[in-house]
Amino acid sequence: MVDVNKLREKAREVISREDVRELIGYRPGTYGFRARPAFVMGPDDTGELIFTPACVNNLASYIVLEEKLPVKRGEEPDLRKVAVMVKGCDSRALVQQMEEKAYDRDRILVLGIPCRGVVDMAKVQAKYPDVLEMGEIALEGDKFVLSFNGTKEEVPREELVADKCLRCRYPTPLVYDELLDEEVERFADDDFADVAELEKRAADDKWAYWEEKFSRCIRCYSCRNVCPMCYCEDCVLDRLQPQWMRRSVDISENTAYHISRAYHLAGRCIQCGECQRVCPVDIPLMELNRKFYKDVEDLYDYEPGTNVENPPLLSTFKVEDKEDFIM
Amino acid sequence: MAENKDFEPNIVAFLCNWCSYAGADLAGTSRITYPSNVRVIRVMCSGRVNPLFVMNALQQGADGVLISGCHPGDCHYMHGNYYARRRFNLMRNFLEYLGVEPERVRMSWVSASEGAKWKEVIEEVSEGIKKVGPMDQFKRRQLNW
Numbered sequence: 001m002v003d004v005n006k007l008r009e010k011a012r013e014v015i016s017r018e019d020v021r022e023l024i025g026y027r028p029g030t031y032g033f034r035a036r037p038a039f040v041m042g043p044d045d046t047g048e049l050i051f052t053p054a055c056v057n058n059l060a061s062y063i064v065l066e067e068k069l070p071v072k073r074g075e076e077p078d079l080r081k082v083a084v085m086v087k088g089c090d091s092r093a094l095v096q097q098m099e100e101k102a103y104d105r106d107r108i109l110v111l112g113i114p115c116r117g118v119v120d121m122a123k124v125q126a127k128y129p130d131v132l133e134m135g136e137i138a139l140e141g142d143k144f145v146l147s148f149n150g151t152k153e154e155v156p157r158e159e160l161v162a163d164k165c166l167r168c169r170y171p172t173p174l175v176y177d178e179l180l181d182e183e184v185e186r187f188a189d190d191d192f193a194d195v196a197e198l199e200k201r202a203a204d205d206k207w208a209y210w211e212e213k214f215s216r217c218i219r220c221y222s223c224r225n226v227c228p229m230c231y232c233e234d235c236v237l238d239r240l241q242p243q244w245m246r247r248s249v250d251i252s253e254n255t256a257y258h259i260s261r262a263y264h265l266a267g268r269c270i271q272c273g274e275c276q277r278v279c280p281v282d283i284p285l286m287e288l289n290r291k292f293y294k295d296v297e298d299l300y301d302y303e304p305g306t307n308v309e310n311p312p313l314l315s316t317f318k319v320e321d322k323e324d325f326i327m
Numbered sequence: 328m329a330e331n332k333d334f335e336p337n338i339v340a341f342l343c344n345w346c347s348y349a350g351a352d353l354a355g356t357s358r359i360t361y362p363s364n365v366r367v368i369r370v371m372c373s374g375r376v377n378p379l380f381v382m383n384a385l386q387q388g389a390d391g392v393l394i395s396g397c398h399p400g401d402c403h404y405m406h407g408n409y410y411a412r413r414r415f416n417l418m419r420n421f422l423e424y425l426g427v428e429p430e431r432v433r434m435s436w437v438s439a440s441e442g443a444k445w446k447e448v449i450e451e452v453s454e455g456i457k458k459v460g461p462m463d464q465f466k467r468r469q470l471n472w
Binding site for chain 1: 410464467
């Protein structure tokens with residue numbers, strides 16, 4: 001576990017540096033076991049920073065989503081670094097963004113946190129629906145220790161851990177300037193059994209499954225907004241000329257939305273699971289993303305967000321790429 | 328999907344200007360007869376075809392989409408067809424995963440001299456789509472309020 005005092009001390013040291021503009025980390029939420037993102041602008045704000053298994057957010061999104069206001073005449077642009085706390089999965093988002101040349105490596109300062117899994121808040125909420133005052137979660141060995149209302153409860157890790165953490169390939173950040181804890185070795189792997197199972201079904205069966213899921217979509221675009229890889233300034237969904245998909249909420253437009261969202265993440269999605277976490281109607285978006293992830297790995301032997309030197313998948317090719325589907 | 332004898336599919340074909348479009352033209356000038364279900368859209372290169380074109384065509388009433396370009400190595404723009412190959416392999420697999428039959432999204436290499444091959448391709452595509460029936464997954468529908 002990350003020592004919270006060490007974390008705050010390191011954060012204080014980092015934010016005091018002259019070349020650092022702000023630090024993005026986690027702080028306790030307002031109720032229950034939740035944690036929320038913290039934007040630290042000065043050394044005095046570091047006292048609240050934490051890292052617990054409740055820190056589910058992927059903070060890499062904030063780096064690319066920050067609004068870049070035009071620089072006033074006579075002023076210099078603020079080129080100081082943004083420091084960001086990342087878990088293993090979040091660090092892959094940084095790698096993928098840099099692979100796409102979204103920004104330079106020297107614009108960010110990465111505080112890496114080796115992570116053995118975060119909780120799935122929906123599972124916690126289901127198990128403890130009545131906890132409204134502040135509670136704390138810690139991971140000790142194979143158990144989550146939840147303290148609230150003066151009581152302490154131990155819950156096996158498997159019961160509350162997020163699904164993505166059961167398949168986590170990179171628990172230690174792949175890119176960092178400072179590591180806040182000891183490295184964690186790979187403890188799980190991904191066999192894409194869920195995708196393979198769905199692939200095997202008949203076409204009608206698959207469509208019946210997805211039709212039900214897509215028809216629930218209310219087109220709130222949360223999945224797009226939270227995604228660390230969705231940072232186009234001019235999104236295809238917002239375009240009116242040409243209008244790729246209409247705003248109406250019906251099965252045709254919803255499907256079109258989900259196809260284009262998933263396809264834009266082909267060879268880019270780094271499996272942080274944020275889209276599915278924020279979905280208010282519980283559409284299994286990761287099953288779409290994981291299909292692409294699996295295909296890209298099988299067909300092109302490419303894993304997004306693992307190496308800054310890799311060229312982006314769809315802007316490159318190999319002459320010997322598979323073409324058995326072509327007539 | 329039950330086979331319907333009277334069903335005539337709408338096929339939207341995106342043909343590259345330099346090979347497949349000329350190939351289809353050759354089929355015409357050579358007076359080769361092929362199924363008339365295909366509606367041709369000329370693009371400058373198969374690499375020009377956005378995967379969203381496929382999705383949009385299927386939404387707007389196409390029962391199948393064919394993308395056709397130059398053979399690998401023959402692209403007028405050196406390697407547009409290689410990029411297209413990657414894109415549509417993924418798109419096809421993905422649509423299949425959603426429950427859109429793989430017969431609906433096809434890709435072929437047809438060169439300017441292959442009028443006869445063009446005929447075979449269209450016959451195969453049209454047969455395949457006739458087998459799976461009309462596109463009814465995510466076609467735009469008239470809404471009855």
